[in-house]
Amino acid sequence: MSLAVQTDGDRRERALAALAAKPDGVVEAIAASAEVTPAEILDILPEGAAVAAAREAFADIWTEMTTWGEVLFIVHTDDIVLEAEGSLPQGSEGHGWFNIHGDSPIGGHIRKENCASITFVDRPFHGRRSCSVWFMNEKGAPMFKVFVRRDDQRELIADQLARFEALRDSYRT
Incomplete structure (x- = not known):
């Protein structure tokens, strides 16, 4: 063969x-x-569904997302899809990590230098619009994702959606 x-x-x-x-x-x-x-x-993905930003925008994008209120933070590996709802805490760099701690269930340490790019994703997911920010590593996999949340009627929260769209649009080329 x-x-x-x-x-x-x-x-x-x-x-x-x-x-x-x-x-x-x-x-x-x-x-x-x-x-x-x-x-x-x-x-x-169709044009406009995935808008990429350079890795150098990590801190600026993160800082902006700390103003969005409660988001859905997802880490998806082959073994687990971990979902946490909460506000993104401000981050600080130290000892080779981007450290996030605060009054939120979302916290920990991110190996920021492993982030190759950041992609704003706006696409249907199981029949509904879904908007998220993917922090991608050099292997072509997401390190983690931050999703615009939904309200009780399962609609995207309008204020978060507007903030997502404005941030995404600032990185369109």
């Missing part, structure tokens, strides 16, 4: 097919089914 060399075109075709099969599915699951990275799926 011969091993075929995988080209970028092969990866892209698999990604496009997987996204077409489940356009409003979980990005990580779509990526896994196509054997590509989540970043490769974000790259092929």
Whole structure:
């Protein structure tokens, strides 16, 4: 049996097919089914659905998001999808980490230098609009995501949505 060399075109075709099969599915699951990275799926979303910012914008984006009120903070690995609702605390740098502590259930230490880019994602998820900010690592996977929350009627909270859109739009090229 011969091993075929995988080209970028092969990866892209698999990604496009997987996204077409489940356009409003979980990005990580779509990526896994196509054997590509989540970043490769974000790259092929329709125009405007994924707006990237440089890694150097980390602190500015984080600081702005601390003004959004309670958000949904998600860490998604192969083993767990951890969700925490709360306000993002201000961060500070020290000992090689971006440290977040405050009066919130969201806290800890982020290896900021592992952040390769930040992507504002605005796409359908299971039939509903979903807006989030993904902090991506060099491997093409999200380190963590910050989602605009929903109200009791499952609608995106208007004030957070407006803040998300304004921040995202400031990074459009």
